[in-house]
Amino acid sequence: MTVLVPITYKGGVYRHDIVIDLIDDLGGYIVQKHMIAQEVVLQSLVPKDDIELIRKISRPLAGEVTEAPLVGTEIAVVSPSLEIHHLPHTSCDVAEYLRSAGAKTNMIGLARGFGKRIANLNIEERDIINEHDCAVFMLGNFETCIEYKLPTLRRGINVPIILTGRPSTEALQRITDPPVDGYVGGIGRIAHRMNQQEGEIDHLDTLVLEVSAVISRKREEVAKDSLSINPARLMAVLDDAMEITTRSTHPAPIVVQIRALRVKLPYDDYADSIAAIEIENGVKIGDITQILPSRMRDYILIRIRPFSETKIMV
Amino acid sequence: MKGLEYFEVECIEPVGAEIYKKIADDILRDLNLNQSIGRLHIYIDPETPLFLAVGVIKQMPGLVHIHDFASALGTEEGVVLDIGAETYLSPMLSVLWDTYGRDIITQPDRFTVKIMVPGLNPREIEEMVVVDPSEGMFHDIIYALQWIAPEGFKIRREIIGEEYFSYVASENTLDEEEIDELLKEKFAYVGVTL
Numbered sequence: 001m002t003v004l005v006p007i008t009y010k011g012g013v014y015r016h017d018i019v020i021d022l023i024d025d026l027g028g029y030i031v032q033k034h035m036i037a038q039e040v041v042l043q044s045l046v047p048k049d050d051i052e053l054i055r056k057i058s059r060p061l062a063g064e065v066t067e068a069p070l071v072g073t074e075i076a077v078v079s080p081s082l083e084i085h086h087l088p089h090t091s092c093d094v095a096e097y098l099r100s101a102g103a104k105t106n107m108i109g110l111a112r113g114f115g116k117r118i119a120n121l122n123i124e125e126r127d128i129i130n131e132h133d134c135a136v137f138m139l140g141n142f143e144t145c146i147e148y149k150l151p152t153l154r155r156g157i158n159v160p161i162i163l164t165g166r167p168s169t170e171a172l173q174r175i176t177d178p179p180v181d182g183y184v185g186g187i188g189r190i191a192h193r194m195n196q197q198e199g200e201i202d203h204l205d206t207l208v209l210e211v212s213a214v215i216s217r218k219r220e221e222v223a224k225d226s227l228s229i230n231p232a233r234l235m236a237v238l239d240d241a242m243e244i245t246t247r248s249t250h251p252a253p254i255v256v257q258i259r260a261l262r263v264k265l266p267y268d269d270y271a272d273s274i275a276a277i278e279i280e281n282g283v284k285i286g287d288i289t290q291i292l293p294s295r296m297r298d299y300i301l302i303r304i305r306p307f308s309e310t311k312i313m314v
Numbered sequence: 315m316k317g318l319e320y321f322e323v324e325c326i327e328p329v330g331a332e333i334y335k336k337i338a339d340d341i342l343r344d345l346n347l348n349q350s351i352g353r354l355h356i357y358i359d360p361e362t363p364l365f366l367a368v369g370v371i372k373q374m375p376g377l378v379h380i381h382d383f384a385s386a387l388g389t390e391e392g393v394v395l396d397i398g399a400e401t402y403l404s405p406m407l408s409v410l411w412d413t414y415g416r417d418i419i420t421q422p423d424r425f426t427v428k429i430m431v432p433g434l435n436p437r438e439i440e441e442m443v444v445v446d447p448s449e450g451m452f453h454d455i456i457y458a459l460q461w462i463a464p465e466g467f468k469i470r471r472e473i474i475g476e477e478y479f480s481y482v483a484s485e486n487t488l489d490e491e492e493i494d495e496l497l498k499e500k501f502a503y504v505g506v507t508l
Binding site: 080081083084085086114115116117118119140141142143144145166167168171188189190191192 | 336358485
């Protein structure tokens with residue numbers, strides 16, 4: 001089986017369909033396509049051996065191919081609230097930086113995540129965070145507060161957590177019990193945009209590395225019991241059958257996760273027709289996935305079942 | 315911070331103190347308050363938790379009258395105002411509209427406003443107060459402190475006077491006497507004796 005690696009292609013609109021066709025012909029998948037004015041950004045998964053070929057073909061089009069470790073993941077950036085204290089600085093900087101590494105980020109502002117004793121996580125927030133591949137918790141500047149409130153905020157969360165806060169990484173590790181999956185110190189509450197390399201952007205780079213490490217651990221875990229279908233392929237099949245990307249007004253109508261897809265269509269109206277779509281040789285989407293209502297609006301969450309359960313691999 | 319004679323953040327966690335100094339600096343600068351506040355001492359106790367700020371107001375801006383930016387001339391029709399600077403034009407029009415009514419006030423061009431009331435004394439018009447900048451400043455200082463303080467500290471006590479201010483906030487109820495004692499102690503840092 002070919003190994004697919006995540007890349008980002010950036011280039012002009014002019015003749016970019018050549019690149020799209022190429023990725024398609026090589027057996028890769030385009031997870032997300034952004035058209036921003038004259039520029040096209042393609043988040044894709046492509047066969048590892050063919051990256052050089054894509055580089056070569058896109059060179060005359062002034063295209064740029066970079067490895068983007070977080071393509072094909074959906075990450076929750078959890079902020080204690082959406083008030084002026086926590087937004088826009090830090091939370092937006094982090095979300096934007098993760099997005100530039102290829103991730104689809106959702107910012108989740110908790111209703112009552114602020115304060116120390118009064119910090120809380122409600123059931124809806126917990127369920128929404130659990131629908132992501134991992135969650136980046138953006139906490140504040142004081143060790144005492146982080147130590148006190150983290151157990152409350154992480155209650156019931158079963159996706160990997162990456163904890164960020166102003167205290168050093170070592171301090172965060174010391175105060176977290178039981179440990180979480182990743183720690184990045186030096187990113188706390190500030191009241192200005194992160195624009196200095198030292199002490200600001202450096203920490204964002206560390207965060208991307210930390211999130212990538214957590215994601216690759218999760219990918220390895222999934223690889224131990226392979227999924228019945230690659231999520232990117234499932235996206236392509238679904239999109240071919242229902243033309244969601246061309247007909248929807250959402251910027252990302254289908255979001256690819258490590259072992260799931262989020263489809264931004266109403267569950268009640270579309271769940272049955274999605275389940276009935278045939279992938280190949282009579283195998284239907286409903287046979288190898290669980291189609292669930294998402295806690296995010298009325299969207300659909302398609303969880304792909306592993307090979308050990310379905311005994312089907314397409 | 316530039317503009318402040320004294321500015322300290324006191325906290326048992328040095329990392330937190332350092333970053334809160336930066337936060338306060340950014341916010342005061344955003345709200346243009348660094349010229350108005352002379353001395354500022356912030357005390358943070360993450361254990362309780364408690365956020366306390368005491369400070370001295372350096373200069374209180376005076377009331378703005380019409381004669382500060384316009385001159386009035388009496389005519390047969392009424393009073394003609396010749397506007398020198400447009401900064402306060404909008405609040406001035408609001409005050410005039412409220413006093414005389416919209417249809418009595420005309421503005422033939424950008425720098426001229428006419429009050430069509432015969433026999434009006436132009437000196438009286440010039441003495442009218444248009445804006446009280448201190449009102450906005452009190453509001454801005456409290457807003458700045460709410461913004462600097464960690465979110466969720468809803469139990470708070472604030473004092474703002476002509477010369478000094480204090481802001482105490484927490485998420486727990488606090489003993490009043492203890493707070494008075496603490497305020498007295500912290501006010502000493504900024505040179506105020508209660």
